[in-house]
Amino acid sequence: GENVEQHPSTLSVQEGDSAVIKCTYSDSASNYFPWYKQELGKGPQLIIDIRSNVGEKKDQRIAVTLNKTAKHFSLHITETQPEDSAVYFCAASIETSYDKVIFGPGTSLSVIP
Amino acid sequence: ETGVTQSPTHLIKTRGQQVTLRCSSQSGHNTVSWYQQALGQGPQFIFQYYREEENGRGNFPPRFSGLQFPNYSSELNVNALELDDSALYLCASSTPGGRGTWELFFGEGSRLTVL
Numbered sequence A: 001g002e003n004v005e006q007h008p009s010t011l012s013v014q015e016g017d018s019a020v021i022k023c024t025y026s027d028s029a030s031n032y033f034p035w036y037k038q039e040l041g042k043g044p045q046l047i048i049d050i051r052s053n054v055g056e057k058k059d060q061r062i063a064v065t066l067n068k069t070a071k072h073f074s075l076h077i078t079e080t081q082p083e084d085s086a087v088y089f090c091a092a093s094i095e096t097s098y099d100k101v102i103f104g105p106g107t108s109l110s111v112i113p
Numbered sequence B: 001e002t003g004v005t006q007s008p009t010h011l012i013k014t015r016g017q018q019v020t021l022r023c024s025s026q027s028g029h030n031t032v033s034w035y036q037q038a039l040g041q042g043p044q045f046i047f048q049y050y051r052e053e054e055n056g057r058g059n060f061p062p063r064f065s066g067l068q069f070p071n072y073s074s075e076l077n078v079n080a081l082e083l084d085d086s087a088l089y090l091c092a093s094s095t096p097g098g099r100g101t102w103e104l105f106f107g108e109g110s111r112l113t114v115l
Helices: none
Strands: A004-007 A010-014 A019-025 A032-038 A045-051 A056-059 A062-067 A072-077 A086-092 A107-112 B005-007 B010-013 B019-024 B031-037 B044-050 B053-057 B064-068 B074-078 B087-094 B110-114
Touching: A004 A086, A010 A019, A019 A086, A019 A107, A032 A062, A045 A056, A045 A062, A072 A086, B005 B087, B019 B087, B019 B110, B031 B074, B044 B064, B074 B087
Parallel strands: A010 A107, B010 B110
Antiparallel strands: A004 A019, A019 A072, A032 A045, A032 A086, A056 A062, A062 A072, A086 A107, B005 B019, B019 B074, B031 B044, B031 B087, B044 B053, B064 B074, B087 B110
């Protein structure tokens, strides 16, 4: 089955700096890669996703890149703000009708004001 | 707010007992997935229900079972509780592929402690 690894497990940056989180996946059939943000005491919330037919996607300060050959994908947050502090999870799945999403172990991001 | 509600929010059980967790999905969503999130870990897929049928299962023993009702709400049942079952249990509703999105909408979870 699919296995998703994520690095680093913790990340601390100064406000205004960039943050990068990297993930790898094992199943070459995976073709959908979402990123979720989980704030303390809440459930995860989707912040951005990318499909395998796209190499990069941006949404304001957030961007995601995908390298299908290497089975790598990354999240980039620019101009970080204190409200970006949370746990971020990458995930992978096969975009069939009703398949499951496999999550990485998470990265705890702290943005220092 | 995702519109997904879970109950109870917290509960404490002892080893060997049984527990039922409940989830109301977001309006219009026909699929419910359950995840177990141990402290400091990512959510792990337990199973998914679509139109009242189990539609995929992760690596969890049969003592983890579920139901989905005609209104798409769902229950997670765990029998013969073990200490390792202590975790946050997350419910996520979705309409896979609907409107081109595969987004999971999570509730805030039920925190289970097994003593």
